[in-house]
Amino acid sequence: MEMAQMTGAQTTGAHRRLALKFVGSGSEYFRIWIVNLLLTLVTLTLYYPFAKVRRLRYFYAATEVGGQPLSFHADPWKMLRGYLLVGLMLVLYGVAGKVSPTAGLLAFVIVALVWPALWHSSLRFRLANSGWRGLRFRFTGTRGGAYAALAPGFVAAAVLVGLSATMDVRPGAPDPSFTPTVMALALLPLVFMLMAPWLLWLLRRYQHRHYALASEQTQFSVPLRSFYGLALRVFGLGLLVSLVAGVMVAVLFPVFRALAGGGDPTRALSFIALLPLLVMLVLVVVFQLALRPYVTSRSQNLVWNGTRSEHISFDSQLRFWPLLRLTLKNWFFMVITLGLYFPFAAVATARMRLEAVQVLTRSDPEELLATLATHEEAAAGDAAGDLLGMDIGL
């Protein structure tokens, strides 16, 4: 039925395409970034929410949809409260794990219980503080929905944490090679890998079926199998990339072994400790460079092309090769400028990703929203004071 409506709309020529345009500049964002970064560090990160608001304001205001800019209105003081709360929680979580395994397990359970509520609150906060054409967006998902979306992931993680807590790893303990616990622990990463597309799909579905503007409310129509299909292609590309990485490690290994030296006290030990890190480093570099642009482009297209409301849909055509070239360029300049190129990279990436998207509407958005919005209570009213100012992002 939806297909019939779509084709009907196209034949009558009622579709309008609103282009996304990003007008921000790297040099301007550089100044904003460096000034706010300095303030953040000088204040021992207490300034962070203020820096974040400035960054988001700049990026929102520089994003024009059909010639009209997005806007971001959050109160940084509210966000400071949320930032301190989340920060305190994460510090306690980190400390608890160091004190004893039981305390760590308890902290994990507490975080798992609180996190979905924080996520939900954060989504509402972000959307309620974003606007376009004087209208505020809304996030209409429920707190219960957030728990349902995150529950499978947390259950799997809880099983992992629980199993490793019960395992006896003290020296002198009986050889654990064949106990069922160890077998389960060995299988869990595999289970996680198989679950990952599903977990991600649950997450995205919860987000993308609850965005609202005026009386437009998005639906998410990407089937689960598309996520698995994408995961399979990423896995295949990953194998290819790992092969390349393997060759790189093989080339680098003798160099580092020579550096490890023979008898100097502690140098050999530090080499042994560093070796897995070096392998990780090489793997991460290759994955970041090749795999990440692929995942980014394909999942952006998949998710946004499958998101639509009654009168609005999206057309995202982010291409892999240009994004890969941009990523390589960004990395090159990031390295030779010791990170100072970062704001230029961020702006260029935002531009490419945003300008790949077009918004399709069935009628003049001005008319459409104006007539429908009158049925709504004041759209701006949702920035309710009970929101904690969470903006954790996921």
Added chain:
Amino acid sequence: MNLGRTAGGEGGVIQALYFDGRSARGQPVLLHVDGSDLCAQAQSASPQDMPPAPLRWPLRSVVWPERTRHGQRVVQLRGGGSLQVSDATAFDAWRLAHGARESWVVRAQQNWRAALIAVLGMAVLVVAGYHWGVPALAQGVVALIPPEVDRSVGQATLAQIDSRWLSPSTLPAPRQAELKSLFAQAVKAAFPTGQTLPAPDYELHFRAADKRIGPNAFALPGGGIIITDALVELLQGHDDTLLGVMAHELGHVQHRHGMRGVVQLALVGAVTAVALGDFSTLLAGVPALLAQLAYSRDAERQSDAMAVQVLRAAGKSPAVMVLLFEQLPKARGDAVAPPIALASHPMDEERMHFFRDAAQGR
């Protein structure tokens, strides 16, 4: 679009789109300031009609946008409405004409000189943080960590390296006992009872190791000190030097270098993550790694000081340590000297000087 600049009056008027917050339809208005109010005057439908009464908001209730070079301006009004101005340059001039005062952050953001100062400030902060901030902070954090944590980390590490790289020592038990008591006496002499600073708890372990580890000694968090058989053999007949090596490792134990390393790694990683976090977690990790290697050089210097202290207390000359640096390169054989950035130990020359100077009481 130049209406804003050409229209006269106090500070002129400016063109804007008024949104009431309920409808997506914008209404073209002209903005001007009247006393303590911001007024938006809609144009009348036809020239003959009387213009409608202007909308008014107290200036104090208006949330003004900050100045940027790119992008449009959105003014937030009480009651959920907003005003959108596409001619940002005209708007900024209009605001200035009305005595708008910008925060110094906004002015700094729009000023290349300020940005350059911020870059320099960052550089100073990074250097200072790297030299003093991170080590001091790490020391403070480590002081908060209970010693039991060190011990459990140390035990776990020992169990792990025991299973992979080490095997039980082949040194005769009497020889092990002799070295242990030699060290215990020297430590006792260096930290006499009643002194304010007690000797750190330690435990000596002798282990056999393969060629990759060779003649070696290292300290674990919590007080474990491992001496390889190869080192004892290398320094055969030079128990004083061996004593110095053990005291050096005791220095690592006393300063809790193992735990400090972990904390410092986390701190440097966290700071770089704040700066570059949303771009890449990997780039955040590299400076942490490099900083760690440099911090461990400082740790070696601190531990060499401990070696001097214990050797002196035992009535030996710190110069005995020079032998270690003469013997080690031979034992190392053909291993290549590492480049500076990766050298986690001060150059041997420098350390030999340190012990020679200490021997002469300097």
